Amino acid sequence: MENSHTPLAKFIHWTFTILYAYGIFKQVEDLEELDNVALLNFEIFFAIVFLIIVLLRYFYMKDVKTLLGAHEEMHKGHLFIAKATHRLVYFSLIMLPTTGLLIAGILAAGIPGMQVAIAIHEFSAFLSYVTIAIHVGASFYSRFKGEGVWNGMVPVWKETGKRDSSLITKLENVENKFYDEIDDRLIK
Numbered sequence: 001m002e003n004s005h006t007p008l009a010k011f012i013h014w015t016f017t018i019l020y021a022y023g024i025f026k027q028v029e030d031l032e033e034l035d036n037v038a039l040l041n042f043e044i045f046f047a048i049v050f051l052i053i054v055l056l057r058y059f060y061m062k063d064v065k066t067l068l069g070a071h072e073e074m075h076k077g078h079l080f081i082a083k084a085t086h087r088l089v090y091f092s093l094i095m096l097p098t099t100g101l102l103i104a105g106i107l108a109a110g111i112p113g114m115q116v117a118i119a120i121h122e123f124s125a126f127l128s129y130v131t132i133a134i135h136v137g138a139s140f141y142s143r144f145k146g147e148g149v150w151n152g153m154v155p156v157w158k159e160t161g162k163r164d165s166s167l168i169t170k171l172e173n174v175e176n177k178f179y180d181e182i183d184d185r186l187i188k
């Protein structure tokens with residue numbers, strides 16, 4: 001029997017992916033746009049809903065095994081990097097709405113600090129792009145090797161099993177050296 005994330009975990013992962021994409025595409029272009037009170041109120045509402053869902057999801061997932069679907073025992077260094085990336089994704093997803101709400105608060109109160117709040121907001125967006133790109137890239141790479149991780153979360157284009165080739169063996173040797181380093185320097 002393959003290990004798989006629960007239907008609820010998968011549901012949250014994929015509906016949240018849509019919510020995140022929507023949040024990024026409908027982004028405020030500049031501060032003047034927020035003179036429109038309806039848009040400002042919608043932004044505040046969206047940020048609160050987004051933040052609540054991220055927090056609920058974090059607490060639901062925090063004790064779930066990382067790389068759950070893997071057929072074989074994963075290297076400790078590998079698990080460490082995957083977990084760290086997931087945490088950075090969560091950090092950026094919490095910072096985005098929080099700093100958005102901070103912008104709204106500074107606007108309403110008319111106090112200084114707007115440039116700093118916007119800079120942190122933009123940095124949070126940047127961090128989310130980078131960490132999510134790494135996450136998606138790593139998922140496709142794992143699928144290419146047929147490790148089982150993909151099948152644990154992604155309902156389409158299922159893997160059919162571990163793939164063996166000289167290229168994969170070479171890549172895994174390089175990876176294992178890297179994971180050993182992580183293990184020696186950061187875990188042990």
Ligand code: HEM
Binds near residue numbers: 065067090132136
């Ligand atoms: C094509 C897009 C994506 C693919 C193929 C993908 C794939 C996966 C896979 C295979 C896992 C399971 C990893 C494990 O078992 O440890 C996972 C978990 C996770 N994904 Fe994605 N993902 C995608 C998009 C996203 C996006 C856009 C976000 C954030 C907005 C995200 C955030 C996470 C997080 C935080 C986890 C850890 C489990 C959890 O807390 O729900 N993923 N993803």
Ligand code: HEM
Binds near residue numbers: 024044047103
């Ligand atoms: C989950 C909620 C939110 C998401 C996902 C989000 C996302 C983004 C993104 C991706 C950008 C572009 C950053 C860049 O240029 O790199 C942006 C810019 C901006 N956001 Fe948000 N945002 C959210 C909530 C808010 C809220 C609540 C406010 C204020 C009411 C706000 C105000 C702004 C402003 C003023 C900018 C433009 C900054 C500039 O002048 O360059 N955002 N947002």
